[in-house]
Amino acid sequence: xxxxxxxxxxxxxxxxxxxxxxxxxxxxxxxxxxxxxxxxxxxxxxxxxxxxxxxxxxxxxxxxxxxxxxxxxxxxxxxxxxxxxxxxxxxxxxxxxxxxxxxxxxxxxxxxxxxxxxxxxxxxxxxxxxxxxxxxxxxxxxxxxxxxxxxxxxxxxxxxxxxxxxxxxxxxxxxxxxxxxxxxxxxxxxxxxxxxxxxxxxxxxxxxxxxxxxxxxxxxxxxxxxxxxxxxxxxxxxx
Amino acid sequence: xxxxxxxxxxxxxxxxxxxxxxxxxxxxxxxxxxxxxxxxxxxxxxxxxxxxxxxxxxxxxxxxxxxxxxxxxxxxxxxxxxxxxxxxxxxxxxxxxxxxxxxxxxxxxxxxxxxxxxxxxxxxxxxxxxxxxxxxxxxxxxxxxxxxxxxxxxxxxxxxxxxxxxxxxxxxxxxxxxxxxxxxxxxxxxxxxxxxxxxxxxxxxxxxxxxxxxxxxxxxxxxxxxxxxxxxxxxxxxxxxxxxxxxxxxxxxxxxxxxx
Numbered sequence: 001x002x003x004x005x006x007x008x009x010x011x012x013x014x015x016x017x018x019x020x021x022x023x024x025x026x027x028x029x030x031x032x033x034x035x036x037x038x039x040x041x042x043x044x045x046x047x048x049x050x051x052x053x054x055x056x057x058x059x060x061x062x063x064x065x066x067x068x069x070x071x072x073x074x075x076x077x078x079x080x081x082x083x084x085x086x087x088x089x090x091x092x093x094x095x096x097x098x099x100x101x102x103x104x105x106x107x108x109x110x111x112x113x114x115x116x117x118x119x120x121x122x123x124x125x126x127x128x129x130x131x132x133x134x135x136x137x138x139x140x141x142x143x144x145x146x147x148x149x150x151x152x153x154x155x156x157x158x159x160x161x162x163x164x165x166x167x168x169x170x171x172x173x174x175x176x177x178x179x180x181x182x183x184x185x186x187x188x189x190x191x192x193x194x195x196x197x198x199x200x201x202x203x204x205x206x207x208x209x210x211x212x213x214x215x216x217x218x219x220x221x222x223x224x225x226x227x228x229x230x231x232x233x234x235x236x237x238x239x
Numbered sequence: 240x241x242x243x244x245x246x247x248x249x250x251x252x253x254x255x256x257x258x259x260x261x262x263x264x265x266x267x268x269x270x271x272x273x274x275x276x277x278x279x280x281x282x283x284x285x286x287x288x289x290x291x292x293x294x295x296x297x298x299x300x301x302x303x304x305x306x307x308x309x310x311x312x313x314x315x316x317x318x319x320x321x322x323x324x325x326x327x328x329x330x331x332x333x334x335x336x337x338x339x340x341x342x343x344x345x346x347x348x349x350x351x352x353x354x355x356x357x358x359x360x361x362x363x364x365x366x367x368x369x370x371x372x373x374x375x376x377x378x379x380x381x382x383x384x385x386x387x388x389x390x391x392x393x394x395x396x397x398x399x400x401x402x403x404x405x406x407x408x409x410x411x412x413x414x415x416x417x418x419x420x421x422x423x424x425x426x427x428x429x430x431x432x433x434x435x436x437x438x439x440x441x442x443x444x445x446x447x448x449x450x451x452x453x454x455x456x457x458x459x460x461x462x463x464x465x466x467x468x469x470x471x472x473x474x475x476x477x478x479x480x481x482x483x484x485x486x487x488x489x490x491x492x493x494x495x496x497x498x499x
Contacts (some may be wrong), residue, residue, distance in 0.1 A: 078455060217483070
């Protein structure tokens with residue numbers, strides 16, 4: 001994590017470092033929640049799924065803590081320029097990370113509702129998709145910690161892969177449901193899982209865009225971002 | 240220095256390549272800046288950066304300092320204020336000044352404001368002068384507080400009132416530019432807020448240039464901000480840009496509290 005230690009008022013540095021530490025911790029927990037939820041789904045591990053649901057409270061608590069610290073810092077230190085941008089970004093980033101945690105929790109809750117997923121062919125695709133999404137979340141938060149605009153741009157570009165995965169999984173599951181009507185319920189749950197993963201990728205992109213703003217003071221150019229799903233499947237099939 | 244987005248269509252004052260020396264020492268180095276007619280321009284920077292020196296060169300207050308020398312070009316409405324033909328007394332009526340510490344004359348409130356119009360012969364009749372005094376005090380937001388005691392001494396007012404009296408005195412002669420050198424640094428927050436409100440009200444009636452140590456104040460009252468450091472103009476831009484996304488590292492370090 002890039003540590004701040006160059007303000008004349010050292011207590012301001014301490015506030016900023018604490019803020020960065022909290023956001024890193026929150027991001028780490030969200031990433032872990034995602035990986036654990038997918039492991040639980042893959043193995044049918046109900047205990048692990050329940051733990052993901054329980055742990056989500058810690059992510060929510062961290063969000064509240066960051067919000068309070070940000071408001072307090074704005075009120076007491078009147079941050080300017082990149083410091084001010086960091087405050088605004090911190091507020092937005094934690095609300096996005098909290099959403100990522102919610103999606104992970106949502107996936108974990110579905111584990112108990114599906115008892116026969118092993119034979120569904122979309123599962124390996126979903127596992128691959130989730131590891132890419134976890135990487136994106138990880139890199140987006142790394143780009144925040146390191147103040148790395150280039151890494152942030154790369155995150156938005158790679159989100160295209162997640163969208164491709166979603167479209168592919170969508171088609172796979174629809175085909176599978178037509179051929180195996182008795183798995184429709186499980187397949188529908190997996191569709192929502194895929195949709196949740198796709199949304200998490202978008203949220204990682206949002207974080208990356210905020211990081212770009214913090215570092216450069218400008219908005220990321222449209223051409224620098226990864227393309228959105230063009231066939232519209234990801235946008236139309238709202239979970 | 241960044242100059243984009245800074246085209247001022249109708250500048251009131253223009254400075255070009257200005258240097259100011261105090262004896263051997265150069266206090267201002269090659270500063271060029273345009274001051275907009277309808278804008279409040281703030282000069283910020285650490286102590287000793289030259290912002291007050293530069294402000295004082297805009298109405299030739301530096302003439303009164305022994306050994307001070309100004310080179311380069313400063314124009315008011317296109318007219319060189321350092322030209323030999325320039326009447327300095329007239330210049331200072333057109334470019335008024337308000338100082339850090341309120342400095343009312345040891346005279347009545349009325350006479351403080353009437354002093355300038357009298358010596359510049361702006362009021363042939365007593366009734367004219369009454370009108371000018373009332374208008375200046377009203378514009379300075381002080382009229383309601385002093386209208387029943389105009390004969391009392393200006394020095395009997397509170398610090399904030401004294402400073403508004405000084406502003407009334409400066410604007411009584413209908414200047415075109417008002418220079419303010421840290422006008423709130425000796426005032427409490429309420430009196431400061433009143434002065435800032437006043438600056439807001441006066442914008443558009445005069446071009447206003449304010450030197451301030453208080454960056455929040457610069458952010459609140461101005462539309463353009465110039466950051467000075469070690470006698471040079473580091474960055475001049477829209478106030479919103481300077482405070483959210485300064486282009487120069489030195490500006491950023493200063494406004495975010497990383498300076499020194």
